[in-house]
Amino acid sequence: MxxxxxxxxxxxxxxxxxxxxxxxxxxxxxxxxxxxxxxxxxxxxxxREWVCVGRVEELARPGDYLTFQICNEPVLLVRGEDGAIRAFSNVCRHRGALVAGGKGNRRRLVCPYHHWSYDTLGRLVGTPGIGEREDFDRRDCKLPEFACESWQGFLFVCCADRPPPLAPxxxxxxxxxxxxxxxxxxxxxxxxxxxxxxxxxxxxxxxxxxxxxxxxxxxxxxxxxxxxxxxxxxxxxxxxxxxxxxxxxxxxxxxxxxxxxxxxxxxxxxxxxxxxxxxxxxxxxxxxxxxxxxxxxxxxxxxxxxxxxxxxxxxxxxxxxxxxxxxxxxxxxxxxxxxxxxxxxxxxxxxxxxxxxxxxxxxxxxxxxxxxxxxxxxx
Incomplete structure (x- = not known):
């Protein structure tokens, strides 16, 4: 074929x-x-296109998160302390384990493998056992972010770089x-x-x-x-x-x-x-x-x-x-x-x-x- x-x-x-x-x-x-x-x-x-991953009410409170797989891209959506919903790569910046699974509520997202942790803005905030290093500053490290929109109560994620907005x-x-x-x-x-x-x-x-x-x-x-x-x-x-x-x-x-x-x-x-x-x-x-x-x-x-x-x-x-x-x-x-x-x-x-x-x-x-x-x- x-x-x-x-x-x-x-x-x-x-x-x-x-x-x-x-x-x-x-x-x-x-x-x-x-x-x-x-x-x-x-x-x-x-x-490349906008893909629906669920409903806004699934992420009703700050710290609510859900996970979704788009082809080979594990995606993590979370409502931040500021009320905004963001979509991140669900891949830990340490060794590549998935940061979260299913859905739940956490103010800090902790990778189960070595307990590297991220806040609801995707920023790396915890690296147990790894102190200061000249070649690594955790303040510069965060989960890659995907474009995320809501329309009529549905949540959409796009894995492409700078996609045109969906609503128009x-x-x-x-x-x-x-x-x-x-x-x-x-x-x-x-x-x-x-x-x-x-x-x-x-x-x-x-x-x-x-x-x-x-x-x-x-x-x-x-x-x-x-x-x-x-x-x-x-x-x-x-x-x-x-x-x-x-x-x-x-x-x-x-x-x-x-x-x-x-x-x-x-x-x-x-x-x-x-x-x-x-x-x-x-x-x-x-x-x-x-x-x-x-x-x-x-x-x-x-x-x-x-x-x-x-x-x-x-x-x-x-x-x-x-x-x-x-x-x-x-x-x-x-x-x-x-x-x-x-x-x-x-x-x-x-x-x-x-x-x-x-x-x-x-x-x-x-x-x-x-x-x-x-x-x-x-x-």
Missing amino acids: GEAVLRELGEALERCQDQRYDRAWSMPRGFYIDPAVLALEREHLFL RLAALEARIGHYHLEQMALRYLADEVWETNWKCLVENFMEGYHLTPLHPETLHPVNPTRLCRHFEPGDAYFGYNAGFSPTLPRSQKGHPDLTDAEVDNCVMFALPPGLVVGCAGDYSSFLCVQPEATDRVRVKMGLIFFGADWPQDKVEWAVDLFQRTMAEDKAVLLQLMRGLNSRHHGAGPLAPADLEGPVLDFYKYLGARLAAPLQECR
């Missing part, structure tokens, strides 16, 4: 750039199973979802899983409504049936569709007072590639933070955020149960999908119209625009 696959993929993504939705086709199998493709995605997407690229999307006030929603469910599928399969699955009724007849079909899905125009850094709520669905909460009746009756499904997909609704919303670990393995940080404090526990439990059952159905079919993609008999197929699978083509266009240069070198 390798070079031949990259040439084939480059040609397929190039065709997508001007393709109509009613003439779109899926990608060749190498797009999902070839390690050379994943290497390009890691280098030119995940290590999302202005049109923010106008579409602003009344939902995702930044005011509270995290009530969070899980971390590893799925044995390609990361792009997971993004595509979340971002198309074609499968909602066929795959989820008892879970999502009564809530957001396929027939109520409507594609919307993508932007440079986002794409998505509207998934209307069934008119027979009882709703316990309506969300923020800014919402119109039409917005209350709609769920905005949007992606901020490469690593975030969101189901944005008035009462509560879902999200997945996606991070590839191999061609056939992806780590998924998934959560539910709720608007308002007056949620009965049984309603929260109902939402969590629905989400878990839906994710289980998606996971099962995506594991089977990887088996199909590995077959030598797999071939590209035509995509359904824009309202059903339009976001899949939008995803291809996003990837093609960012991978065009490195893929061109292989042709």
